[in-house]
Amino acid sequence: MSSGGNTWANARAGGEGAALSEPYDVTTDRSAAWSRLDAASALVKKLVFFVGALNVVVLFALLMVKVSAGDDDLSVSVSDDVSVIADDLVSTSTVPETVVEETSAETVVEVIAGLDSTPDQVTAPRWSPPYPDPFEPVANEVQPEAKFLGSLVAHGITNYESGTSLSGVLESVPPVAPDLYGAMVLQVQRVHHPGMWSRGTVEYAQLGGHLDDRISIIVVIRQELGREGSSVPERVETRTMEVRLTGSATGGWALETIASVGGSPVERPTDLDPIAAAVVDHERIDLPDTAVWDIYDGKIDLQLLQLMLDAADRMPYSVVVFQTGHAYNVFGTDRVSNHSVGRAVDIYKFGSELVIDSHDRSSDLYELSEWIVSRYDIREFGSPWLFPEAIAHTFTNEVHYDHVHIGVFQYPTSPDPPPTTTTLPPVEATTTLPPVEE
Numbered sequence: 115m116s117s118g119g120n121t122w123a124n125a126r127a128g129g130e131g132a133a134l135s136e137p138y139d140v141t142t143d144r145s146a147a148w149s150r151l152d153a154a155s156a157l158v159k160k161l162v163f164f165v166g167a168l169n170v171v172v173l174f175a176l177l178m179v180k181v182s183a184g185d186d187d188l189s190v191s192v193s194d195d196v197s198v199i200a201d202d203l204v205s206t207s208t209v210p211e212t213v214v215e216e217t218s219a220e221t222v223v224e225v226i227a228g229l230d231s232t233p234d235q236v237t238a239p240r241w242s243p244p245y246p247d248p249f250e251p252v253a254n255e256v257q258p259e260a261k262f263l264g265s266l267v268a269h270g271i272t273n274y275e276s277g278t279s280l281s282g283v284l285e286s287v288p289p290v291a292p293d294l295y296g297a298m299v300l301q302v303q304r305v306h307h308p309g310m311w312s313r314g315t316v317e318y319a320q321l322g323g324h325l326d327d328r329i330s331i332i333v334v335i336r337q338e339l340g341r342e343g344s345s346v347p348e349r350v351e352t353r354t355m356e357v358r359l360t361g362s363a364t365g366g367w368a369l370e371t372i373a374s375v376g377g378s379p380v381e382r383p384t385d386l387d388p389i390a391a392a393v394v395d396h397e398r399i400d401l402p403d404t405a406v407w408d409i410y411d412g413k414i415d416l417q418l419l420q421l422m423l424d425a426a427d428r429m430p431y432s433v434v435v436f437q438t439g440h441a442y443n444v445f446g447t448d449r450v451s452n453h454s455v456g457r458a459v460d461i462y463k464f465g466s467e468l469v470i471d472s473h474d475r476s477s478d479l480y481e482l483s484e485w486i487v488s489r490y491d492i493r494e495f496g497s498p499w500l501f502p503e504a505i506a507h508t509f510t511n512e513v514h515y516d517h518v519h520i521g522v523f524q525y526p527t528s529p530d531p532p533p534t535t536t537t538l539p540p541v542e543a544t545t546t547l548p549p550v551e552e
Contacts, residue, residue: 242311249316264331264357272314323445354404354439376404398430417525432463458521494521
């Protein structure tokens with residue numbers, strides 16, 4: 115694996131959407147490699163034929179010299195000449211060094227064994243899948259450069275071969291400050307599985323927070339894990355990662371750290387609350403595994419889950435994050451985020467439309483948003499729009515142009531169903547609610 119510096123230099127040289135055709139110096143065009151081996155095989159055969167013919171010519175010339183010189187001692191053994199030719203054939207019948215450098219030893223053995231076989235008899239090597247293309251922000255995206263870099267970091271740590279070490283995976287990302295390196299390593303270790311190949315496909319990159327010199331990118335990425343020799347994954351996890359960058363849109367962004375890779379798997383509880391189970395199993399609610407694990411771990415308030423069920427009856431949607439994968443505080447402040455107490459969700463797609471592409475007030479998303487902010491159980495609503503007449507507190511800014519943020523009041527302590535638009539949720543006077551998130 116090459117150094118991370120070369121990878122990032124090559125990526126940036128191609129522009130914000132430059133694809134890494136050969137990420138991490140691993141050859142992905144296996145058919146081209148096999149063609150080179152076939153060419154090498156043909157070259158070896160030609161060399162064998164040429165050496166054999168040359169030996170015959172030399173032997174014939176020696177005999178003619180002996181005869182023309184009147185030498186009656188024609189004691190050159192035909193068997194000796196055959197052995198000389200055989201020795202020459204052995205010394206020249208090797209795969210060229212350049213081919214050996216580009217191919218595994220196992221593949222070379224297979225190729226040599228099949229040199230004299232028909233194509234159908236040659237056993238082609240089995241490879242792991244090709245690397246997915248990096249994420250490319252759509253035309254309407256805000257902070258596309260930051261999103262590209264943040265998603266590329268997530269892409270880098272989830273695309274590696276079965277023999278790649280943890281240090282090798284870490285080489286795929288830019289360097290970070292020494293005081294942040296140890297914590298980042300612990301995060302990356304969660305997505306490194308020795309003995310397995312990994313393929314990470316970025317589904318979306320969302321803004322999690324933006325200051326003048328720092329930015330949070332929340333990346334939803336699908337990680338497939340499999341064994342060498344098979345392109346079929348044994349395990350698939352969709353994770354929500356938070357990547358933090360420093361710099362600016364004008365001066366360029368650099369990696370600060372990988373704050374989260376989406377936690378660790380949590381088994382489904384046998385006593386999972388029916389509301390929680392309904393959300394997890396709902397065919398119109400697309401949840402990353404990180405969000406599912408938050409629900410299984412009991413971190414998400416039932417008030418929010420009930421709202422999600424009600425919204426799914428009106429329109430399907432895709433979630434980015436609940437708690438894990440989101441900054442603990444509202445980014446750049448000392449205020450605890452409602453995500454961190456399980457009472458907020460970010461959604462980046464409704465139906466087949468990205469929020470970033472649905473800013474028109476005639477869109478179905480705008481109509482759904484009007485319904486959401488009219489509910490008494492909604493505490494805050496961040497989106498591309500303001501709703502001055504709404505019951506909920508609404509706000510808009512650059513960070514919320516690419517997703518909808520929904521925060522709810524705390525679920526009542528009574529076992530009754532969560533309130534809808536008919537009643538206000540009772541909240542104990544001693545309960546301290548996090549400040550409204552903006």
